[in-house]
Amino acid sequence: MDLDFSQEDLAFRDEVRAFIATAYDDDMRAHMAQSKNGHINKQGQVRWLKRLHEKGWIAPDWPVEYGGTGWTPAQKYIFEMEMALAGAPSTQTMGLRMCAPVIMAFGTDAQKKEHLPKILATDIWWCQGYSEPGAGSDLASLSLKAERDGDHYVLNGSKIWTTYAQWADWMFCLVRTSNEEIRQKGISFLLLDMKTPGITIVPLPTLDGPAEGEQEINQVFFENVRVPVANLVGKEGEGWTCAKYLLQFERGNAYAPGLTNMLAKVKKIASVEPSDGGRRMMDDPDFRKKLSELQIKVEALNATELRMFAARTAGEAMGASSSMLKLEGSQAQQAVTELALEAAGIYAQPFVQDTWAEIEGRTNTPRAGPDYAATVAPHYFNYRKTSIYAGSNEIQHNIMAKMVLGL
Incomplete structure (x- = not known):
């Protein structure tokens, strides 16, 4: 590909730099400079993401019909590089970069209508429910049970290493809906409200002893948590397909x-x-x-x-x-x-x-x-x-x- 920037690209670069100079305020810069994990607190991140949303730049990788920018590869490159060089907070949130593409690809029209606008506007914060105490790199061995009870699934088990679960309004979660000889076939992909009764979040402090606002990982326990069947993404037992699709964006x-x-x-x-x-x-x-x-x-x-x-x-x-x-x-x-x-x-x-x-x-x-x-x-x-x-x-x-x- 041609790596020489056009005059339009250079003008866009100047526009990005001008935006950063005004939107990336001194408070954010000071906190990012002293961050132990490359993040600022939720209040600061939401403030930054909403400024990007107001500008129309929050989702460069989304299709235009869902609110994406429609940028060329060169413009995406310029945007990512200028943001990184400025040390600006990351836009790689769980909702924007991971959950949203899965909903676009596998979700129902109702799920798209309910969740995508809120993700785009940073009105809700998402966390990822994948790893478990006995299922990390061997994710197919996950055991969080989701048993069907009428119009709901009842969840029992736990997830671990859950980044910023204490901030989250919603979780996208892999659950076991059946036990199959091929383990992947018994896994489903659910969306769940973190305010649902029966969910307990326990912080996992790390050795760097982060201050308030920098607590990063948690374990999440589920005790008879009822999740509507309408929150199932794709078909029951086909969550592994969603998971593999999502990992392309995470990796x-x-x-x-x-x-x-x-x-x-x-x-x-x-x-x-x-x-x-x-x-x-x-x-x-x-x-x-x-x-x-x-x-x-x-x-x-x-x-x-x-x-x-x-x-x-x-x-x-x-x-x-x-x-x-x-x-x-x-x-x-x-x-x-x-x-x-x-x-x-x-x-x-x-x-x-x-x-x-x-x-x-x-x-x-x-x-x-x-x-x-x-x-x-x-x-x-x-x-x-x-x-x-x-x-x-x-x-x-x-x-x-x-x-x-x-x-």
């Missing part, structure tokens, strides 16, 4: 724009922090070699993503290619956080539990090191999960071996 996101921003931060740290020899880290030959190798990988990933997303715009399915992006993107993310940790050196060691306290005026206690220091180690530890969620690296290798190489 097939653009990694290169965010990686470019992460590398820029590493370079900034390395330009001021000293190496063991007394020089700047940026002047250390070994460090520069690792940085250059990683830069090349990110550029190669960027070119690959542009080619794949252009093909998807032309109507081609992402398919097993999403596994390759997930594998390479997650490995690169981990490598960048490792390099940042090396660049920050001893300043990465002091543990700051509440990195937002100073911003929000809840403390005047000074902390060791420059502003970026408190988040370097938490980012490193948080990104250990990227090679596990949405299917571990081993799972991605198996998918590519089977679907691409025919092994």
Whole structure:
């Protein structure tokens, strides 16, 4: 594909930059700079997403008839890259990027009418109910029961690693509606209101000790939770088809724009922090070699993503290619956080539990090191999960071996 931007593309880039300059306010910027997991609190994210919605830019990947932008591949690239370079909050919410495409593809007209406008306007927040204590990478072994009782399913069991369940209004959930010899055939895809009686959300604190607003994962328990049969997406027993379709969008996101921003931060740290020899880290030959190798990988990933997303715009399915992006993107993310940790050196060691306290005026206690220091180690530890969620690296290798190489 032609990677040269037209005059129209350059004008669009200037429009995106102007929007970011006004919509991405100082409060959001300050919180994002001190975020341990790359997110701000729900209030801040909703504020940002609603500004994108007002502009008409919240759903670049949606079809135009549902509220999408109708952008060219070049415009999507420019938008993603400019957002990443500015460090703006992600638009990759569970509702926009995962649940909505499934509803569009498999949902009823009533489900589309009820949920898609609210997802687009960020009037409701979604979480994903996939993993269970005994079903992670082997997702087909899930056991959350959904037994039919008239016009309802009755749910009993639990889901785990549920990101921002404490914020969620709704959950899209894989449940077991029957026990079949082929396990995948007994799985169904449900939409459920998180205010339904019988749902209990228990936070799972992580080692970085996130402050309020940064609590990320939870376990969700279901005790005789009644969900209308009308909330079934697709046919009963065909949830695995929905799940595989959804995972293309969870795995097939653009990694290169965010990686470019992460590398820029590493370079900034390395330009001021000293190496063991007394020089700047940026002047250390070994460090520069690792940085250059990683830069090349990110550029190669960027070119690959542009080619794949252009093909998807032309109507081609992402398919097993999403596994390759997930594998390479997650490995690169981990490598960048490792390099940042090396660049920050001893300043990465002091543990700051509440990195937002100073911003929000809840403390005047000074902390060791420059502003970026408190988040370097938490980012490193948080990104250990990227090679596990949405299917571990081993799972991605198996998918590519089977679907691409025919092994």
